[in-house]
Amino acid sequence: MQPFKIIGIDLGSNTLRAALMNSNFKTEISKEFIVGSARNLRPGGKLDAFAKERILNALDEISTIFDFKSYPCVAVATEAFRLASDSAEFFSEILSRFGIKFSIINGEDESKFIEIAVKKRLEILKLNIKNPLIIDLGGASTEISFNGIYKSFKFGIVRFFNEFNAQNLQSKNAAFITKYAKEFITHLSSGGIILTSGVPTTLAALKFGLDYQNYDPNLVNGKIIKFDEFAKFRDFLTNLSSLEAEKKVGKNRQELIIAGLFLLENLLEGNDKFIVIDDGLREGIMISEILRRLNDNK
The missing domain is CATH 3.30.420.40 (ATPase, nucleotide binding domain)
Incomplete structure (x- = not known):
């Protein structure tokens, strides 16, 4: 072919x-x-x-x-x-x-496509993680996949910010919002937690000296972020002016990234470190379509 x-x-x-x-x-x-x-x-x-x-x-x-x-x-x-x-x-x-x-x-399908993309990237990076727990914190929902189990939870950074647009409200309500997802992942025995989507990739970029304009997924893929960095970078972003934040994380993203860090901090409490992967749904649908066409032509 x-x-x-x-x-x-x-x-x-x-x-x-x-x-x-x-x-x-x-x-x-x-x-x-x-x-x-x-x-x-x-x-x-x-x-x-x-x-x-x-x-x-x-x-x-x-x-x-x-x-x-x-x-x-x-x-x-x-x-x-x-x-x-x-x-x-x-x-x-x-x-x-x-x-x-x-x-x-x-x-559920969204979660499956994300898993396909993340596992392909882990393979390319030669990262052999047994039973990875893959979490995609989106704008209005959060998709989680683990060992053939696919879940979608009704919270995301934009949805959360729509409802609680002040940091004191976010701090008070993040635990309640993430409660069921946290209960779900607490009982899973994973060889590693993989975070994909904009909040963790932005945090990894900031950690390794990249800003929005020079963001490079190849420099972010496979990077490790730690639990205590959620609060650290939330404080960092809070103290930036709007212009500084736009340069660092992009236009109109400062408040949403902060909201997302509250969600991740509450969802992942009790875990220490996480692998960041840029690939997600976009890559998953392309990989699936390529595989379908290759199989059809065998």
Whole structure:
């Protein structure tokens, strides 16, 4: 079979991530946009008008970077779009405008795709971890996979911030919000905890001297962060001015990263260190599609 390439798009509750991957599982181009899909969203309510505008602007830019006429595209959307009442209407608009067809996937499938991506990256890094516990803290939901068990919990950084937008409220409520997920992972016997998604990757980047503009997933993948660094970097971000924070972690991310650190601190209490992996849902859907095509041509 001739080599081929796949475009993958993950439209999450906070970010839109797109990439081009070849049939050797190498990512050739990747882009990420902060779109805040879940901002101001209540279950059963409509997507925020500004969020929709940010998504459309991101897709406009993506259309100039990726060659959709030459390569097939797999595009998925997650929890914010499971919650919103106008998702179908919005995706119909996107299809007619960009020719990109989004599928809204459920939390269990999301968790499976994330696991595929993380395990592939661990394999590339030659990190042999028995029964890894993989946690993806998203914008509106948190996906956890362990040894064939896939769970999705109804909390994420944007959803949490929508409900508790002051640090004193976040500090008081994070334990309650993460309670069931914490109970679930407490009884699992894992060879290592893997953290993926924006909060842990940002923390790892800060720890190793990267800022938002020079972020490099290759420098973040496989890095170790420790439990006490959640509070340390939360304090660090709290004390930055808005301009300083924008340079360090990106526009409109300071408060969300802080909220996410409260969630991780409460969820992972009792654990010491964690491996950070940048790969997630975006990579998982591309790997799955590549494997499907390779199997179909055997």
